[in-house]
Amino acid sequence: MAIHFSEKFHERLMRGFAQHAETDSMFSHDLDMEFSGVYTVHVTNLKTEPLQNYNKNQSIDAGSRYGASKEVGDEVQTFEMTEDKSLNLTIDKGNNEGQFNMKKAGEVMKAETEEQIAPYLDTYRLRRWAEQGNHYELAAAPTKSNIVSAIMAQKSEMLDKYVPDQLQLTIARQYLTMLKLSDEWVGLDALGGKTLPKGALGEFDGMSVKAMPKGKMPANVPWMITHKAALIAPGKIKKFKGHVDPPGLNGDLIEFRMIHDAFVIGKKADGVSAAVLAGYVQAAPTITMTNASAAVASTGADTIYYTVDGSDPRYSADAKTYTAAVTLTAGQTIRAYAVKAGKYASAVAEHTYAG
DSSP, rough: OEEEEOOHHHHHOOOOOOOHHHHGGOSSSSSSSEEEETTTEEEEEEEEOOOOOOOOTSOOOGTTTTOOOOEEEEEEEEEEEEEEEEEEEEETTOOOSSSHHHHHHHHHHHHHHIIIHHHHHHHHHHHHHHSEEEEEEOOOOOOOOTHHHHHHHHHHHTTTTOSSSOOEEEEEEEHHHHTTTSTTEEEEETTTTTTOOOTOOOTTTTEEEEEEEESSSSOOSSSEEEEEEEEEEEEEOOEEEEEEEEOOOOOEEEEEEEEEOOEEOGGGGEEEEEEEEEBBBBOEEEEEETTTTTEOOTTSSEEEESSSSSTTTOOOOOEOOOSEEEOTTTTTTEEEEEOOOOSSSOOOOEEOOOO
């Protein structure tokens, strides 16, 4: 006999993951996000337009003095979830005298969530966000004498790109001790009841600070600075049901399936910056122009991707693999980045051909 659990029970399970996953406070749950099919997620952002000059001398018959009229629209970024995880758990009646029911299923899934699912989600999300975001290569390994200046310089670089100043610093615990020795550190006891994100231990330079075990942090990343509006972690439970006395078992069987992933929103990517140890970031491409021909190179790169429509090749569905010099037209901009196995992706290089 199979027991099918209600959608409300599925929702309670998802909330349970959120209660135990330390990364749950790092991303936005309020974005305009829509699922289509099983694996596809669409995120909609409002498309903005630059200011124009008001022309008071222009004849009304020649058009609006406010400039060209542009329709307000949306930008949609589409993501494909790739992670499809499952559990297949049995409870033998020799080990459990009580009949299988929703309460027992809840106890089992609570233990699985605390010990397996939540740690896995934290590790996966942090790695994916670090891979897809920007990379701030450290000049030297962090020490108690340079960690403060490194973090503040990284934050300053983000603010110079107009990232809102509501940032979170997620740092490996081994480096937290160094940070706590600085004058800029503000512990919970000195914050006077100020509300911080779940799991935050204090503030540094205005950022809430969350510490992670070294094993959850991405390889060669001591810390990350993020804005929650730049991150998403879509997920849904596809299947959760129990079987009483299935063939081959004198007891109960729990089957569970969860589809999820983690992404950086391209339009807000400046709100994600991973500090990376020296030598683990691929060199940014160089773009060399010969007349209208753009040659792109990055030492040691496995692959270079580019766009010529002004979009960021890291997130654009129209990004192409670079194989030979690209011919540009007047006013066209080529943007490119490089990847190499074992390193984080390079920064984006760009050049506009004047004609």
